[in-house]
Amino acid sequence: MRRCLLILFFLLVTLWWLSRPGSLPALADSNETPTEEEIRRGEYLINVAGCVSCHTDAGNGGAYLAGGLKLDTPFGSFFAPNITADEETGIGLWSFGDFAGAMHLGISPAGERYYPAFPYTSYTQINSSDLRAMYAYLQTTTPVKQRNERHDTPWYTNRFALRGWQTIFFKPGVFQPAADKDETWNRGAYIVHALTHCSECHTPRNAFGASRPALFLGGVGEGPDGDPVPNVTPSKSHGIGDWDEDELLLYLEEGELPDGDYAGGAMVDVIENSTSALTPTDLQAVAKYLFTVPALDSN
Numbered sequence: 001m002r003r004c005l006l007i008l009f010f011l012l013v014t015l016w017w018l019s020r021p022g023s024l025p026a027l028a029d030s031n032e033t034p035t036e037e038e039i040r041r042g043e044y045l046i047n048v049a050g051c052v053s054c055h056t057d058a059g060n061g062g063a064y065l066a067g068g069l070k071l072d073t074p075f076g077s078f079f080a081p082n083i084t085a086d087e088e089t090g091i092g093l094w095s096f097g098d099f100a101g102a103m104h105l106g107i108s109p110a111g112e113r114y115y116p117a118f119p120y121t122s123y124t125q126i127n128s129s130d131l132r133a134m135y136a137y138l139q140t141t142t143p144v145k146q147r148n149e150r151h152d153t154p155w156y157t158n159r160f161a162l163r164g165w166q167t168i169f170f171k172p173g174v175f176q177p178a179a180d181k182d183e184t185w186n187r188g189a190y191i192v193h194a195l196t197h198c199s200e201c202h203t204p205r206n207a208f209g210a211s212r213p214a215l216f217l218g219g220v221g222e223g224p225d226g227d228p229v230p231n232v233t234p235s236k237s238h239g240i241g242d243w244d245e246d247e248l249l250l251y252l253e254e255g256e257l258p259d260g261d262y263a264g265g266a267m268v269d270v271i272e273n274s275t276s277a278l279t280p281t282d283l284q285a286v287a288k289y290l291f292t293v294p295a296l297d298s299n
């Protein structure tokens with residue numbers, strides 16, 4: 001039933017897309033030479049945003065950011081591409097506009113739409129100064145010659161249908177700080193939403209794979225690996241409402257749970273490749289923000 005609905009949906013959007021003209025939003029380019037400080041900041045942001053978890057096939061001895069890792073999803077198997085500075089097989093020849101197009105709009109330099117297996121749905125919220133720093137750092141990475149593998153997806157989830165998917169389910173937009181909250185809260189919210197993309201795993205999706213904001217961090221019965229992803233809202237009965245701040249900090253830094261057990265599953269990579277890289281100030285901002293999201297009694 002779910003599959004029939006999906007096929008029907010993707011067929012309809014394909015037809016609809018074929019019947020209308022497309023346009024690519026223009027993006028400003030930059031010719032400024034990045035400073036060393038900007039490159040280091042970019043490295044920090046790339047670490048915190050967990051790019052390595054997908055773009056490095058660590059389990060098979062893959063080179064840093066050279067891609068190749070297979071990601072199995074209900075919408076097919078995806079192979080993360082090479083994002084090293086290699087000019088032929090990586091993104092070494094990309095302009096800043098190309099990079100911003102991918103991260104902010106989910107559009108490739110050739111105008112193709114990306115699958116949301118690449119979490120641009122969260123990265124779209126990264127501000128342009130941070131995007132510039134990330135781009136500057138990526139351009140300094142060791143170029144690795146490694147060709148991208150073709151994704152293995154069902155025919156109805158083609159790149160044409162993705163345009164429809166993006167129109168309906170994806171709103172590009174940079175994170176907007178809340179005027180009635182302090183700087184720490186806003187910093188935490190920015191990191192959680194734009195960079196560490198906690199929601200991509202901890203928030204339930206609809207039948208079309210789009211995140212359901214009303215259930216933000218409410219937990220998922222069947223997550224990326226088919227394993228459950230817990231509710232991490234401050235609900236006392238279902239979430240982490242009975243954790244104190246130090247317990248949450250310890251978990252995000254080292255993976256140790258309040259009961260002395262350790263994190264497992266996909267969260268191990270998240271801690272290793274993302275949250276453990278956060279500075280103490282940023283980590284505290286994340287914890288502060290997490291304890292203020294609406295508590296949900298689900299999962």
Ligand code: HEC
Pocket residue numbers: 046049050051052053054055071078079080081082083090091099102108113114115116117118119123134
């Ligand atoms: C959850 C896995 C995942 C994470 C995390 C991730 N990516 Fe990706 N990325 C992908 C996949 C899968 C694609 C291919 C999408 C497609 O072909 O439609 C992709 C594509 C890309 C592309 C386009 C490359 C090309 O050749 O067209 C860029 C650039 C990119 N990612 C950069 C990043 C950066 C920078 C980060 C960290 C801020 C990041 N990605 C984090 C999975 C991921």
Ligand code: HEC
Pocket residue numbers: 192196197198199200201202223224227228229230231232239240251252257262263264265266267270275290
């Ligand atoms: C790639 C998917 C993924 C991402 C991204 C992710 N998580 Fe998790 N998270 C999981 C899974 C799976 C578990 C369950 C781990 C286990 O079984 O031990 C988990 C567990 C947790 C727990 C423990 C909850 C409990 O009750 O045991 C906390 C807290 C948590 N995550 C917070 C976060 C935060 C904060 C972020 C963003 C910084 C984040 N997660 C990003 C998949 C993810």
